[in-house]
Amino acid sequence: MAVLRAIVWKRIDFRESSRLVTLLTRERGKMSVLAKGAHRPKSPLLGCLDFLNLLEVHLAGKGLPILGRTKLLHEARGxxxxxxxxxxxxxxxxxxxxxxxxxxxxxxxxxxxxxxxxxxxxxxxxxxxxxxxxxxxxxxxxxxxxxxxxxxxxxxxxxxxxxxxxxxxxxxxxxxxxxxxxxxxxxxxxxxxxxxxxxxxxxxxxxxxxxxxxxxxxxxxxxxxxxxxxxxxxxxxxxxxxx
Ligand SMILES: [Zn+2]
CATH class of the missing domain: 1.20.1440.120 (Recombination protein O, C-terminal domain)
Structure with missing residues (x-):
């Protein structure tokens, strides 16, 4: 499990309810991660994955990392x-x-x-x-x-x-x-x-x-x-x- 500081850089839909997200991370550079079920109405990721949001993310999994617990540090609303x-x-x-x-x-x-x-x-x-x-x-x-x-x-x-x-x-x-x-x-x-x-x-x-x-x-x-x-x-x- 890795904890990274990240900025949401690009997103595309992946299968029915998931998203493939490119993150700019401080610790590992630019990387793609899978946000499983990000489109589901009760997903804890709702509102987190907007373009240029600043996040603290937990990543798990081998191969394509899977986005786990995610904390919104700064919302790009401004x-x-x-x-x-x-x-x-x-x-x-x-x-x-x-x-x-x-x-x-x-x-x-x-x-x-x-x-x-x-x-x-x-x-x-x-x-x-x-x-x-x-x-x-x-x-x-x-x-x-x-x-x-x-x-x-x-x-x-x-x-x-x-x-x-x-x-x-x-x-x-x-x-x-x-x-x-x-x-x-x-x-x-x-x-x-x-x-x-x-x-x-x-x-x-x-x-x-x-x-x-x-x-x-x-x-x-x-x-x-x-x-x-x-x-x-x-x-x-x-x-x-x-x-
Ligand atoms: Zn000169």
């Missing part, structure tokens, strides 16, 4: 508001791409869990900077971000208004290493991102002034897209809702 829901859908897509199947990844799990709580609880107007913070942390975990004031090739410290970025690849570049199709990285946007990056997650919602500067989120969009080799359309939809 995420039903449309913009928060969009944000979580987008992040779930990106986290899913970033997660290597079969691998335990406590750091990434903690980021997913923390992200869901922050998005559920922060004031609506703080969503852009919370999103930026989460993306910065994800890029750091993936080893895809260097300091926000240095060239990612020669590591030279550079004045913020002399930094460039490529249109489709993450990273910042000095004058010498700028790619052919370089954009100037906005100085204000970079300063804003540094401020968020240097603050703990719980402070993101209350950082003075939210990111009305869309360029900060555009910079992150390029980096995220190149880090997970894919850019979910849900990010564009979300950004339109946030601005």
């Amino acid at each position: 995420l039903r508001e449309p913009r928060r829901f969009l944000a979580c859908n987008y992040l779930a897509e990106v986290f899913d791409r970033a997660w290597v199947d079969g691998r335990q990844d406590m750091e990434l799990f903690d980021l997913v869990e923390g992200s869901l709580l922050l998005i559920a609880g922060c004031p609506q107007e703080a969503l852009p900077q919370v999103l930026a913070g989460i993306e910065l942390r994800l890029l750091a975990i993936l080893g895809q971000i260097s300091a926000l004031d240095r060239c990612s090739i020669c590591d030279r410290l550079i004045e913020q208004d002399r930094l460039f970025m490529a249109k489709e690849v993450g990273g910042l570049y000095c004058d010498r290493h700028r790619p052919k199709s370089a954009l100037t990285a906005s100085k204000d946007a970079l300063l804003r991102l540094r401020e968020i990056d240097e603050s703990p997650g719980r402070r993101w919602p209350s950082l003075p002034g939210s990111i009305h500067d869309r360029r900060a989120l555009d910079i992150l969009g390029i980096w995220i897209g190149s880090a997970v080799e894919y850019m979910p359309r849900s990010r564009q939809r979300l950004l339109r809702q946030l601005h």
Whole structure:
């Protein structure tokens, strides 16, 4: 019997009354479990297996693990508001791409869990900077971000208004290493991102002034897209809702 901290990631119906559930677990990574009789009216699992709920689960059985006693630690109800829901859908897509199947990844799990709580609880107007913070942390975990004031090739410290970025690849570049199709990285946007990056997650919602500067989120969009080799359309939809 194993006890795990888990987030409900995907669900499909299985036979008449059961469900096959993909859990993101802190201890064992992403895994499929069988929730027997989850559809029965008196099942103790009723209400537990909603998308992105945080659970403590007991697993039994050899082969495909069977979901036993399950405790609901945090209900994803706060995420039903449309913009928060969009944000979580987008992040779930990106986290899913970033997660290597079969691998335990406590750091990434903690980021997913923390992200869901922050998005559920922060004031609506703080969503852009919370999103930026989460993306910065994800890029750091993936080893895809260097300091926000240095060239990612020669590591030279550079004045913020002399930094460039490529249109489709993450990273910042000095004058010498700028790619052919370089954009100037906005100085204000970079300063804003540094401020968020240097603050703990719980402070993101209350950082003075939210990111009305869309360029900060555009910079992150390029980096995220190149880090997970894919850019979910849900990010564009979300950004339109946030601005
Ligand atoms: Zn350089």
